[in-house]
Amino acid sequence: MPKEQKKLAKEIIKNSLYMKAKGLTPGHSGNISARVPNDNEVETLSFLITPTGMPYEDLKPKDIVLVTHNETTGETSWDEKGLAPSSEWQFHLSAYQANSAVNALVHTHSNFATTIACANLEIPPFHYMVAAAGGKIIPLVPYAIFGSKKLSDGVAKAFKNYKACLMAHHGLLTGEKNLAKAMELTEIVEDLAKQFWALKQLGEPALLSDRQMNDVIKKFQTYGQQKGQENN
Numbered sequence: 645m646p647k648e649q650k651k652l653a654k655e656i657i658k659n660s661l662y663m664k665a666k667g668l669t670p671g672h673s674g675n676i677s678a679r680v681p682n683d684n685e686v687e688t689l690s691f692l693i694t695p696t697g698m699p700y701e702d703l704k705p706k707d708i709v710l711v712t713h714n715e716t717t718g719e720t721s722w723d724e725k726g727l728a729p730s731s732e733w734q735f736h737l738s739a740y741q742a743n744s745a746v747n748a749l750v751h752t753h754s755n756f757a758t759t760i761a762c763a764n765l766e767i768p769p770f771h772y773m774v775a776a777a778g779g780k781i782i783p784l785v786p787y788a789i790f791g792s793k794k795l796s797d798g799v800a801k802a803f804k805n806y807k808a809c810l811m812a813h814h815g816l817l818t819g820e821k822n823l824a825k826a827m828e829l830t831e832i833v834e835d836l837a838k839q840f841w842a843l844k845q846l847g848e849p850a851l852l853s854d855r856q857m858n859d860v861i862k863k864f865q866t867y868g869q870q871k872g873q874e875n876n
């Protein structure tokens with residue numbers, strides 16, 4: 645395994661263990677991937693992803709699966725001698741194809757994001773931090789069975805405009821320019837989902853207007869999301 649890839653694989657394991665320790669996803673659910681930079685001329689998109697059905701505690705860098713998609717032939721492959729990638733690799737591929745700014749993805753069945761997704765709700769702009777996902781809402785992708793093209797297509801549509809989406813009756817997917825930021829966004833969205841759930845107990849939440857959210861989005865772009873979070 646090339647040095648760069650081994651480094652990414654180690655980061656994936658570190659983040660998987662963190663996700664588990666923080667209780668962000670139950671059992672073997674959830675998965676994490678990172679885009680492998682492509683320096684050659686061939687039209688391929690490659691990413692490293694956690695394998696299917698293996699406890700996060702037992703993962704070694706060699707267990708992280710390199711998935712390669714050939715954009716010309718439309719074929720996707722991995723080393724058949726090694727472990728199989730997460731059964732949800734297809735929506736990771738779709739998110740990378742849809743959004744070139746996304747280099748890392750975290751998928752969880754975290755409690756509150758999943759609760760909202762199971763109520764078939766998107767997260768509306770009840771708090772300015774909703775803009776951390778790239779827009780005025782955190783969208784909901786319609787239900788389709790895991791591993792299906794229909795689910796991947798829904799994710800692709802969401803990731804054209806957002807860095808996070810809920811998947812109805814399933815869970816949460818977040819993407820960012822690196823793994824640390826993707827994990828941070830997962831925690832932000834999970835907290836927003838928890839707050840939204842709590843607000844729903846009080847009645848219909850009050851929402852920020854389009855103009856107010858546009859101002860937040862503009863400010864995030866100017867000052868950076870990190871600063872917005874720390875200072876406000």
Ligand SMILES: [Zn+2]
Pocket residue numbers: 673674732751752753790814815
């Ligand atoms: Zn899942």
